[in-house]
Amino acid sequence: MPAVSTTLRALALSAIASLSVTGCQALDDAGRAIGRADLVNDIAARLDQALELTYSADYQISGGRAASIAQTQDPARSVYAWPGGMLTVTAEATTRCETGAARTVCTLLAPPETTAKPSVALFTEAEQRGLVTPPVVVGLLTEAALDPEAVVAQSDTTLAGHPATCVDVQQPAGDFTACVTAEGVLGSFTGELDGRPTELTLTRYSDTVDGASFELPAGAGVVDRRAANS
Structure with missing residues (x-):
């Protein structure tokens, strides 16, 4: 998904550029800023790589x-x-499915110009349902890198059998911990999003995808609004 990958690369580079240190800053402050910039760049690069994977x-x-x-x-x-x-x-479509008390209803909207185009809407909706997405983590890391009061620590772990790099961030805006696997897949997250305690942990990873994952739920009602949104 090239469009999203470009966005993440730009975000990481923007964060690093914003962390340029002036001669008026103390050397220890400069060191902390550079360290946070390097960390953001590394994590963003891994997440960026995952966007090009199946x-x-x-x-x-x-x-x-x-x-x-x-x-x-x-x-x-x-x-x-x-x-x-x-x-x-x-x-073919951007499809939202919701399961109510009676049945599941899927709404078909016009497809994006590219499958990467609706990333903002997709990631926002997923986040509201408790599913943390890579761009959310990149944004949080970028904010931490720009916060002079943030303390960022790095460690290694294994999640679902995959090596992962973790960052623990302590800052006035809110503490969080995020882990990214060697493949670049988001491995775990613990923290607050929009004031809600949020946790996510990888339980299984595969480099193959079952085509049935993209099928609508059996028996779902379908509302086709593609013509209205085109």
């Missing part, structure tokens, strides 16, 4: 619930699923 990942999110992310490159498509809903982006 993979599926299962997660446990807050409350012990399950969620998942899957994407393929040929054809280019992605799906984010959480308890009670899912959002799928393909060349």
Whole structure:
């Protein structure tokens, strides 16, 4: 997904450029700024790399619930699923499915110009349902890198059998911990998003994707609004 990858690269470079140190700053402050910039660049590069992969990942999110992310490159498509809903982006449509008391209803909207174009809407909706996404983590790291009061520590761990790099951030805006696997996939997150305690942990990762992941739930009602949104 080249468009999103370019966005993440620009974000990382912007963060680093913003951390340029002037001669008036103390050397220890400069060292801390450079360290945070390097960390943002490393994590952003890993997350950026994952956007060019075909993979599926299962997660446990807050409350012990399950969620998942899957994407393929040929054809280019992605799906984010959480308890009670899912959002799928393909060349044919952007589809939002919600499960109510009676049944599941899926709304088909016009497809984006590229499958990467609706990333902001997709990531925002997923975040509201407790599914933390890579751009959210990059944004939080960027803010931490720009915060002179932030303390950032790095460590290593293993998640779902995959090596991961973790960053623990302590700052006035809110503490959080995020881990990214060697493949560049978001491995875990603990912190607050929009004032809500949020947790996410990788439980399974695969470099293959079941095509059924992109199918609408069986028995779902379908509302086609593609013509109205084109």
